[in-house]
Amino acid sequence: MRVTRVLHHASNVTGRLQPCVAFYREVLGLADDARPEIPGVGGHWFGVGGEQLHLVDADPGPTGIRPTAPHVCLAVDDIDRAAAELEAAGVPCVRGAQGPTAQIWIVDPAGNTVELQQDPATRAGPDPADP
Secondary structure: OOEEEEEEOOEEOOOOHHHHHHHHHHHOOOEEEOOOOOOOOEEEEEEEOOEEEEEEEOOOOOOOOOOOOOEEEEEEOOHHHHHHHHHHOOOOOEEEEEOOEEEEEEEOOOOOEEEEEEOOOOOOOOOOOOO
């Protein structure tokens, strides 16, 4: 699967940073990005199409308004191929749609919901990075 851009971002992974880094790096294929030292806040950043996904390893604080749960939404170049790759990796998923927008919902190792959407700016087809 090729993730093309972050549609929105930030996931709290309190106490589960390393498994989450492996998940986003190995399952979703995201590239590591530079992260400044933030005193008292652990984490890891990934770069995606000029945007960033921040994994935050710190207490998220008290709960607040959380419509349908906090999540990150990533655009992918081929939603059907993404579903097949997730199935092959043993990652449970639920497919859905909002009108013509295809969606897949998964959960990372820290319990964060991740939404994948077909990127409307990317024509589904062969990934030039695939041999």
